[in-house]
Amino acid sequence: MPGTLITVAPTGAEHDKAKVPNLPVTLEELVDTAVACERAGAAMIHVHIRDGAARPTLDLDRLRATVTALRERTTLVVQLSTGGAVTDPESERLRVLEALPDSASCTMGTVNFGDDVFLNRWEFIVELHRRMRDRRIVPEYEIFDVGQLWSLRRLLDEHGPPAGGHVHVDLVMGVPGGMPGDAETLVAALRLLPPDATFSATGIGRASLPVMLAALSAGGHLRVGMEDTLSFARGQPVAGNAALVERAATLAKIAQRPPLQASYVRALLGVRPLSD
Ligand code: KMH
Ligand code: ZN
Numbered sequence: 001m002p003g004t005l006i007t008v009a010p011t012g013a014e015h016d017k018a019k020v021p022n023l024p025v026t027l028e029e030l031v032d033t034a035v036a037c038e039r040a041g042a043a044m045i046h047v048h049i050r051d052g053a054a055r056p057t058l059d060l061d062r063l064r065a066t067v068t069a070l071r072e073r074t075t076l077v078v079q080l081s082t083g084g085a086v087t088d089p090e091s092e093r094l095r096v097l098e099a100l101p102d103s104a105s106c107t108m109g110t111v112n113f114g115d116d117v118f119l120n121r122w123e124f125i126v127e128l129h130r131r132m133r134d135r136r137i138v139p140e141y142e143i144f145d146v147g148q149l150w151s152l153r154r155l156l157d158e159h160g161p162p163a164g165g166h167v168h169v170d171l172v173m174g175v176p177g178g179m180p181g182d183a184e185t186l187v188a189a190l191r192l193l194p195p196d197a198t199f200s201a202t203g204i205g206r207a208s209l210p211v212m213l214a215a216l217s218a219g220g221h222l223r224v225g226m227e228d229t230l231s232f233a234r235g236q237p238v239a240g241n242a243a244l245v246e247r248a249a250t251l252a253k254i255a256q257r258p259p260l261q262a263s264y265v266r267a268l269l270g271v272r273p274l275s276d
């Protein structure tokens with residue numbers, strides 16, 4: 001792999017704006033963050049949005065406005081979360097696709113998520129996969145535990161390839177209830193990747209750096225951002241998402257796999273070109 005896809009996940013659904021004032025929650029904050037992160041080396045953005053009170057929402061009008069604004073101000077591949085918050089109903093999570101992003105997340109199974117449960121029934125996964133293909137939205141298969149890669153094989157065997165034809169997964173490591181964020185687990189997971197699939201990895205909290213270094217050394221791509229970690233180093237809160245992207249870009253350059261441009265990533269993942 002000649003370079004590194006860096007995805008930024010700037011917001012998430014879990015953190016409280018009142019406790020994390022630099023979390024981007026308004027459309028303006030999100031777009032400014034996206035611009036800064038693209039400049040720092042990101043090629044894709046994984047988006048969760050918030051309502052006027054900074055609470056997670058899957059409001060379709062807001063999602064549409066977000067996709068439009070990100071396309072106006074950046075060339076980033078825009079990926080909407082269909083995971084939402086653990087409390088979001090399946091119907092609203094499916095409706096996210098009506099905002100017609102370039103890409104959307106598709107989590108490959110149910111997982112304990114801290115003290116909550118992140119529910120992803122098989123029929124729901126199949127429906128997401130099908131609807132994304134109908135709308136030419138490229139999935140990123142989110143993998144919280146190693147067995148979910150086995151489910152991905154089943155999905156592809158029974159329901160065919162995704163939109164764009166290429167399979168890309170994101171290993172989300174270190175969620176309490178999911179797989180741990182360490183090099184041994186990352187290597188074990190790779191054994192189950194579908195043939196020709198590419199992967200990104202992200203470590204939650206203090207797993208951020210070990211997972212980033214392991215993924216780079218294994219030829220993988222990176223996801224970083226305040227959705228996944230709020231501390232830059234022990235005792236040092238993250239200054240902002242761009243600082244996390246900058247660090248990932250620096251490490252990718254040291255690994256001699258520099259950040260990939262968004263246009264290259266579109267071709268790699270089978271995402272529609274911007275002009276389409
Ligand atoms: N917020 C988590 C419950 C995704 O974006 O697809 C789910 C999540 C995964 O973040
Ligand atoms: Zn997410």
